Amino acid sequence: MKKTDLRYRAYVQILKEELVPAMGCTEPIALAYAAAVARKTLGVLPDKVEVAASGSIIKNVKSVIVPHTGHLKGIPAAAAAGIVAGDAEKKLEVISYVKEEQVEEIKQFLEQTPITVEHLESGITFDIEVTVHAGADSAKVRIANYHTNIVRIEKNGEILENIPVSGEEENNLTDRSLLDMEHIWEFINTVDVEDVKPILEPQLRMNMAIAEEGMTNDYGANIGKVIWKTQEHTTANHARAMAAAGSDARMNGCEMPVVINSGSGNQGITASVPVVIFARELGVSEEKMYRALALSNLTAIHQKTPIGRLSAFCGAISAGVGAGAGISYLKGGDYKVLIHTVVNALAIVSGIVCDGAKASCAAKIATAVEAGIMGYDMYMCGQEFHAGDGLVGAGVEANIQNVGRLAKDGMKETNQEIIKIMIGC
Incomplete structure (x- = not known):
């Protein structure tokens, strides 16, 4: 196969797309990533958090330990980690660099902040929505179909980013x-x-x-x-x-x-x-x-x-x-x-x-x-x-x-x- 062949270039690119570093099990990390982006969009630490997730996300997050949280498990822990200590620019390494004092801050956030979890039945197997509130302000982030695929960002009802989701097709990939x-x-x-x-x-x-x-x-x-x-x-x-x-x-x-x-x-x-x-x-x-x-x-x-x-x-x-x-x-x-x-x-x-x-x-x-x-x-x-x-x-x-x-x-x-x-x- 020659380097100029379509498949040659595609196979190298597919490896680049799929073989990327991640810290922690990727479903809770995707949730932490969505939460980190939502908090960044909101601009302040939220006082209320709402998570909606497809059943397969709930299944894969329920029983696995979220790294850098002091061995916490579950959706609220993943969301809290992303909000308190996440670096939204690092995507699947969003909570790779958490300071020791931030681990305690994550636990305090969980104790003091209402975090609700809802089963999202959108027909999409991989679907996450995180909405954060601070007083009258709010921000929402949706990830669909794969772990870093942000398809919607909103702030106070204004749509900042919107990518149509056509079933479970991964349109942005090779x-x-x-x-x-x-x-x-x-x-x-x-x-x-x-x-x-x-x-x-x-x-x-x-x-x-x-x-x-x-x-x-x-x-x-x-x-x-x-x-x-x-x-x-x-x-x-x-x-x-x-x-x-x-x-x-x-x-x-x-x-x-x-x-x-x-x-x-x-x-x-x-x-x-x-x-x-x-x-x-x-x-x-x-x-x-x-x-x-x-x-x-x-x-x-x-x-x-x-x-x-x-x-x-x-x-x-x-x-x-x-x-x-x-x-x-x-x-x-x-x-x-x-x-x-x-x-x-x-x-x-x-x-x-x-x-x-x-x-x-x-x-x-x-x-x-x-x-x-x-x-x-x-x-x-x-x-x-x-x-x-x-x-x-x-x-x-x-x-x-x-x-x-x-x-x-x-x-x-x-x-x-x-x-x-x-x-x-």
Whole structure:
């Protein structure tokens, strides 16, 4: 693939758009970002806050610790952090730099300021509205469809910014329909690594750092440590343990950034850490490692495109399958090995649901990485799932579309039931 090709430029740009740093689980951080922009628009500290959020946002914010808040959880904590200590210019790193005294100010704000939370039923899966009041003045900010996509800003009823929301289309991003496995394979084999290394190096550095942190200290259910303590010390188990440990730390208050994939830190960890572990233990060149990382990330993004940002389908599955793709490349697999790895892995783990961000995400990540590796191992042993075996279709693209349809359309009602269970309805 030549640098002048449309897909070449698009694939580099897609990686730039999706692989960005974030501090904390991205749904509460998106909420904190909206709150920070609302407070900035208002111009003063508010005396009342109203949050309206879609069910999937409520689900993903409910149980995860918001960093730099003294281990607080939930929507009010995320909003308060953005209002009191947020830097609106930093977007998904909005609360990366919180002073020690501000942690106490966040707690005081929560105690003294009414913050209401409403279930927003707009028909948009990813939808946040934050309205702040100070006396007779007010400001409102809406984010829709993805984490930094501010579509409306108001102050005292005057519209300062208004971007029409047409369903769940991500109109401001590079066309994801250009992605397919055949062209992704061509891209990763021909790309000038210097074009992608500046995007991938921060992911490698940050995500490996938080994985090491999770293996070193006490976070959540310590799934990474459990794997490493109880299972054989193979490269595969090392990859599973480290990916899980990164999530252990991230979901349980670790104040270290990660580079995300498809809007998710857990997916960014899952798509990168196992690939780096295999690359290092196989002793491959740095160039081959970066090609494998590009393959893993683009495969994950391609799978997530038909699903959407949020769903009842666990996003770590797509990233685990991506990791399996990257590992197959590191082990010398060709295109045929790649696509059979993807198909096999998707057939194994296409039923894991997302019940919000929390400690158990780490265990799901370990399962997803295991499936990605098993998908490769199956094919290398002459075994595969065939079209007609459940969701398995004819060809890798059919499988990705089938799972996308299941996750986006088939699991809508499942998502609603999960949300009702989680909020006690």
